[in-house]
Amino acid sequence: MSTAQQGVELSEHARAEIDAWLQRFPYNQKQSAVLAALREVQHENNGYLTTPLMDAVADYLGMPRIAVYEVGSFYSMFELQPVARHCVAVCTNISCMLTGADTIVAHIEEKLQIKVGESTADGRIFLKPEEECLAACAGGPMMQVDHVYHTDLTIEKVDQILDGLD
Amino acid sequence: MSDDTVSIEVDGQLLSARRGAMLIEVTDAAGISIPRFCYHDKLSVAANCRMCLVEVEKAPKPMPACATPVMDGMKVYTNSQRAVQAQRGTMEFLLINHPLDCPICDQGGECELQDVAMGYGHGVSRYADTKRVVFDKDIGPLIATEMTRCIHCTRCVRFGEEIAGLRELGATGRGEDVRIGTYVEKSVVSEMSGNVIDLCPVGALTAKPSRYTARAWELLQHAGIATHDCVGSNLFHHTRDGRVMRVVPRENHAVNEVWLSDRDRFSYEGLYSDARLRQPLLKEAGEWHAVEWETALAAAGSALMAAAPQEMGFLTTSSASLEELYLLQKLARGLGCANVDYRLRQPDCDDQAHDPVMPWLGQNLGDLEHLQAALVVAGNVRKDQPLVAHRLRKAALDGAQVSLLNVRAYEQTFPTLVNDALAPAALLQELAGIAAALLSQGAEVPAQAQEALAKIKPTTRQRKLADSLGSAERATVLLGSGAQLHPGYSVLRQWASVVAAASGSVFGYLPEGGNAAGAWLAGCVPHRGPGGVSADTAGQTAGEMLRTPRRLYFLHGVDPEFDFADPQLAHSGLSGADCVIAVTAFESDALLEHADIILPLALHAEIDATYVNAEGRWQNANAAARPCGKARAGWKILRVLGNRLIDGGFDHNSARAVRGEVQACCESVRLDNSLPLAEALRVPAASRGLLRVAEVPIYAVDALTRHAMALQKTGDALRGAVHMSAAQAEKEKLTAGDTARVTQNGSSAVLLVHIEDSIPNGCVWIPSGVPGSEKLGPACGAVEVFKA
Numbered sequence: 001m002s003t004a005q006q007g008v009e010l011s012e013h014a015r016a017e018i019d020a021w022l023q024r025f026p027y028n029q030k031q032s033a034v035l036a037a038l039r040e041v042q043h044e045n046n047g048y049l050t051t052p053l054m055d056a057v058a059d060y061l062g063m064p065r066i067a068v069y070e071v072g073s074f075y076s077m078f079e080l081q082p083v084a085r086h087c088v089a090v091c092t093n094i095s096c097m098l099t100g101a102d103t104i105v106a107h108i109e110e111k112l113q114i115k116v117g118e119s120t121a122d123g124r125i126f127l128k129p130e131e132e133c134l135a136a137c138a139g140g141p142m143m144q145v146d147h148v149y150h151t152d153l154t155i156e157k158v159d160q161i162l163d164g165l166d
Numbered sequence: 167m168s169d170d171t172v173s174i175e176v177d178g179q180l181l182s183a184r185r186g187a188m189l190i191e192v193t194d195a196a197g198i199s200i201p202r203f204c205y206h207d208k209l210s211v212a213a214n215c216r217m218c219l220v221e222v223e224k225a226p227k228p229m230p231a232c233a234t235p236v237m238d239g240m241k242v243y244t245n246s247q248r249a250v251q252a253q254r255g256t257m258e259f260l261l262i263n264h265p266l267d268c269p270i271c272d273q274g275g276e277c278e279l280q281d282v283a284m285g286y287g288h289g290v291s292r293y294a295d296t297k298r299v300v301f302d303k304d305i306g307p308l309i310a311t312e313m314t315r316c317i318h319c320t321r322c323v324r325f326g327e328e329i330a331g332l333r334e335l336g337a338t339g340r341g342e343d344v345r346i347g348t349y350v351e352k353s354v355v356s357e358m359s360g361n362v363i364d365l366c367p368v369g370a371l372t373a374k375p376s377r378y379t380a381r382a383w384e385l386l387q388h389a390g391i392a393t394h395d396c397v398g399s400n401l402f403h404h405t406r407d408g409r410v411m412r413v414v415p416r417e418n419h420a421v422n423e424v425w426l427s428d429r430d431r432f433s434y435e436g437l438y439s440d441a442r443l444r445q446p447l448l449k450e451a452g453e454w455h456a457v458e459w460e461t462a463l464a465a466a467g468s469a470l471m472a473a474a475p476q477e478m479g480f481l482t483t484s485s486a487s488l489e490e491l492y493l494l495q496k497l498a499r500g501l502g503c504a505n506v507d508y509r510l511r512q513p514d515c516d517d518q519a520h521d522p523v524m525p526w527l528g529q530n531l532g533d534l535e536h537l538q539a540a541l542v543v544a545g546n547v548r549k550d551q552p553l554v555a556h557r558l559r560k561a562a563l564d565g566a567q568v569s570l571l572n573v574r575a576y577e578q579t580f581p582t583l584v585n586d587a588l589a590p591a592a593l594l595q596e597l598a599g600i601a602a603a604l605l606s607q608g609a610e611v612p613a614q615a616q617e618a619l620a621k622i623k624p625t626t627r628q629r630k631l632a633d634s635l636g637s638a639e640r641a642t643v644l645l646g647s648g649a650q651l652h653p654g655y656s657v658l659r660q661w662a663s664v665v666a667a668a669s670g671s672v673f674g675y676l677p678e679g680g681n682a683a684g685a686w687l688a689g690c691v692p693h694r695g696p697g698g699v700s701a702d703t704a705g706q707t708a709g710e711m712l713r714t715p716r717r718l719y720f721l722h723g724v725d726p727e728f729d730f731a732d733p734q735l736a737h738s739g740l741s742g743a744d745c746v747i748a749v750t751a752f753e754s755d756a757l758l759e760h761a762d763i764i765l766p767l768a769l770h771a772e773i774d775a776t777y778v779n780a781e782g783r784w785q786n787a788n789a790a791a792r793p794c795g796k797a798r799a800g801w802k803i804l805r806v807l808g809n810r811l812i813d814g815g816f817d818h819n820s821a822r823a824v825r826g827e828v829q830a831c832c833e834s835v836r837l838d839n840s841l842p843l844a845e846a847l848r849v850p851a852a853s854r855g856l857l858r859v860a861e862v863p864i865y866a867v868d869a870l871t872r873h874a875m876a877l878q879k880t881g882d883a884l885r886g887a888v889h890m891s892a893a894q895a896e897k898e899k900l901t902a903g904d905t906a907r908v909t910q911n912g913s914s915a916v917l918l919v920h921i922e923d924s925i926p927n928g929c930v931w932i933p934s935g936v937p938g939s940e941k942l943g944p945a946c947g948a949v950e951v952f953k954a
Binding site for chain 2: 051064065066067069070073074
């Protein structure tokens with residue numbers, strides 16, 4: 001396996017971040033840091049992962065590359081295609097569904113003229129496909145915008161939040 | 167009842183079981199069948215297919231038999247209404263997304279899913295929605311994918327991680343979107359990758375070379391032996407109309423367990439190569455004519471009669487069967503000629519008088535798993551003997567310290583203590599250094615070595631290796647297949663045996679080819695007769711026969727371009743002959759150029775034959791397929807020639823009769839690798855100047871493999887190229903991708919430059935036995951490299 005292959009290097013900041021996570025795990029369990037590593041690398045790469053980036057993480061953590069692809073493709077918080085600046089995820093799991101999440105999703109799709117899983121043409125908003133429970137059931141319907149939770153949503157509140165995004 | 171066993175009751179039958187065993191192991195051993203897809207006794211338990219659900223008394227839910235440890239007094243029902251209902255439910259879910267394409271599926275007729283669906287499936291599916299479709303990936307020339315059929319048992323994924331040691335396949339995505347694949351477009355590179363074809367319970371992974379060529383129920387199964395390495399894996403040839411359609415492993419836990427290397431699995435394609443010779447050929451006035459056997463044999467007979475015995479040379483390879491090797495030397499010696507040798511790739515035979523009766527592993531293959539330390543000297547064991555590497559890997563994962571010293575640091579699939587590249591002379595010095603370190607630790611070192619060791623100050627690495635071998639209770643030093651290419655093979659072997667003796671390790675050989683052991687036992691070496699008895703008159707070694715050209719050469723299964731460590735020497739030797747008789751399976755330009763009489767040879771699947779593996783295990787198999795065209799079994803050709811030319815001794819009417827004769831010669835053979843040492847061992851100084859080092863790559867070892875199309879399309883099918891370290895390249899003013907003119911002993915070739923840091927400075931690595939290097943000199947020797 002050639003390590004020089006399409007060499008994407010992790011940024012110094014990413015490496016420092018991963019190293020900090022590695023401190024928390026046994027020295028021979030470096031793969032434990034893979035989620036944190038991918039999250040950091042995705043954050044630095046405009047919200048999505050590429051194969052070379054996952055390769056870099058795999059090499060850094062001494063994991064088989066395919067094992068990192070498995071993680072990257074499994075979790076819904078990782079994106080493998082380019083996405084817009086802001087990530088909007090509306091929970092559609094049971095509690096939120098019972099309190100009207102479907103109406104919220106339909107409204108956002110209508111408002112932004114995109115379907116779930118798509119980004120707006122101006123590169124402003126990405127609407128996550130089928131988000132599962134985000135553990136804020138008491139406040140349903142809810143959504144997560146970038147890293148912030150918004151609960152007890154109404155159409156007006158959604159409009160206000162989305163219009164406030166740059 | 168001992169603490170280690172528990173008793174359980176399965177379907178009313180009382181069984182005793184090892185404590186901690188999984189239920190399915192116990193029921194399998196008792197012959198109680200439980201359906202399963204993901205469970206495999208050589209792989210870890212995944213319990214993800216849920217097909218093996220059974221009812222366990224007092225358990226609230228059906229339990230997967232593969233992941234349920236037995237408990238004392240446990241009552242299990244595998245056939246109760248509850249168990250069957252659970253199994254049927256699982257089956258229905260598995261079939262939801264499985265396509266109904268059995269009529270065009272290669273697995274049809276031998277499919278685990280099909281079989282289990284017959285027992286547990288419904289006649290009609292209740293599922294009426296769209297089925298999942300997965301697009302296929304090209305994962306190389308050996309394995310065909312049809313991933314829509316995949317049921318996600320993950321056996322192939324676990325095989326890669328746990329057995330092959332290369333995690334190449336994985337399950338990406340989740341839920342409905344899970345798919346098994348490589349994620350990125352890439353070929354699977356493991357040298358044991360073909361095993362996933364057998365592991366796959368459905369038709370998702372099938373053999374690409376035999377795809378769409380035969381249905382399982384049309385095939386006949388014949389037991390056979392693999393001939394490409396000294397393991398001698400057991401296999402089945404599957405034939406239709408006398409033609410080998412595919413090869414699958416035959417379980418033998420002492421030899422290959424349930425696995426087969428890709429080389430053993432796919433080499434059969436070479437049997438039907440266009441280059442296969444189908445009839446005898448005779449050269450008259452420079453023109454080749456197809457002739458009848460009778461004519462060709464008469465011509466060969468009179469040529470052999472005409473030549474003076476000392477002026478002949480008989481050459482063969484370690485791929486030939488025991489019967490052929492025996493009759494070849496019997497023919498040669500019967501004609502009064504002791505010039506018979508199989509060691510075409512071993513330039514240094516100086517110490518041959520001290521060779522053991524056969525190159526023995528020194529232990530059984532299974533013992534390798536239980537080693538605590540091993541040192542492989544000059545052998546790329548992963549590619550040379552994939553199933554030996556598999557055993558060493560098991561030992562290494564179990565904590566053994568496995569080390570390799572080679573002319574190139576080859577990538578391994580297991581953790582190693584040392585895996586370093588050393589130039590040929592440095593390799594000798596390293597072994598001497600290890601011996602010196604052992605001596606300084608107070609080990610008993612043979613007296614002949616002590617003088618040379620007095621001046622050596624062991625390095626850290628040498629001390630590490632000495633510690634590793636010296637402190638282990640079960641250790642071995644193995645001389646790999648690359649050792650024979652070493653220009654100082656004799657000295658290398660002596661030092662390796664000194665290290666073994668001083669560290670209390672078992673000394674063993676990993677000989678090249680499938681039947682090197684058989685060649686020694688059959689007496690196919692110039693100084694030893696059958697059974698290892700010293701010959702009355704020692705003949706010439708292969709190298710000597712070529713350096714002073716013989717008037718007549720008899721080549722048995724030899725390809726002049728690719729079977730010699732020094733193809734230029736072979737070329738000049740053969741060019742100097744009046745007559746070359748070639749008994750061979752494949753046509754090649756070099757053969758047509760050199761030979762005068764060509765007799766088409768039947769290959770391993772087409773003959774009754776015996777092979778002896780490195781353990782000294784005699785394994786024989788009967789012909790599975792019809793010989794190609796008019797090709798004949800080698801033992802028959804040699805017997806007919808013997809009958810024509812020699813009075814008596816060639817009346818065998820079966821391969822079994824020949825084998826019996828060899829067996830009688832070998833009755834008193836005792837395997838023993840102890841090596842008498844030279845008076846005083848030397849440590850040669852490094853030579854100056856650039857050296858070529860080499861290996862015979864995995865898919866170049868013998869003619870059959872070299873003609874196997876699919877194997878030749880893999881990444882391991884190397885072409886002639888000159889590999890060197892970045893530092894060396896800078897010194898030679900070369901960069902990667904340049905073409906370089908490589909010159910050895912006046913012959914030269916233009917080769918592509920590769921930069922690999924796994925090669926020691928002062929050396930360039932050019933594979934032997936591959937197209938591109940056939941114009942060059944010795945595999946290991948002085949070389950000059952210029953920018954072309």
